Amino acid sequence: MKTAVYRKTHFNSAHRLHNPQLSAEENERIFGKCNRPNYHGHNYELIVKVTGEIDPISGYVIDMKVLADLIKEHVEEKFDHRNLNLDTEEFKNLNPTAENIARVIYDILRSKIDIKFDLGIRLYETERNFVDFPA
Ligand code: NI
Numbered sequence: 001m002k003t004a005v006y007r008k009t010h011f012n013s014a015h016r017l018h019n020p021q022l023s024a025e026e027n028e029r030i031f032g033k034c035n036r037p038n039y040h041g042h043n044y045e046l047i048v049k050v051t052g053e054i055d056p057i058s059g060y061v062i063d064m065k066v067l068a069d070l071i072k073e074h075v076e077e078k079f080d081h082r083n084l085n086l087d088t089e090e091f092k093n094l095n096p097t098a099e100n101i102a103r104v105i106y107d108i109l110r111s112k113i114d115i116k117f118d119l120g121i122r123l124y125e126t127e128r129n130f131v132d133f134p135a
Contacts (some may be wrong), residue, residue: 002118004051005061009071010082011046015096018085025116039083042125044101046075048109049120074108095133098125102133 016039028037034040043055048071052061063092084096090104102123110119124130 002051003054003061004049005067006064007050007067007071009048009076011044011065011076012041013044013079013096014041015084015091017095017097019095040067041087042096044073044079045124045130046105046123047080047124048105049118049122050113051118051120052116061114062113063126064115067113073094074112075105078108085111087114094135098123098129098131101135102131106133 015034015036016037018027019030022030048067050062050067054061078088078090079101083103084091086102089104094100102121105123106119106121109121113119121133122130123133
């Protein structure tokens with residue numbers, strides 16, 4: 001029987017949703033206010049879920065300090081108080097929707113966390129809008 005543990009954190013970032021392959025009118029139709037050229041910010045809430053067996057020695061699934069430090073070093077340091085479009089390699093050519101941000105965070109952390117664990121990312125862009133990856 002596996003157990004899931006969760007680490008909750010947050011970061012603040014600016015972004016603009018825009019697809020350069022579309023016309024200005026199409027961008028505005030699809031992305032609305034999120035397409036405004038001078039960017040806007042969100043207080044992103046991030047919940048990282050790690051699922052695995054409880055280690056019989058420690059009683060932990062994963063050391064939460066280690067997990068917290070991984071998220072801080074590889075996600076928060078990278079995205080907090082940044083403009084995602086302008087300041088990050090990941091979103092230079094990728095539209096920074098909540099869906100894509102969740103996938104990017106998944107890929108970053110997947111490469112840092114032992115494959116014996118399952119990983120899930122939940123990202124809140126607003127209190128009411130959030131994304132799970134994988135679904
Ligand atoms: Ni937005």
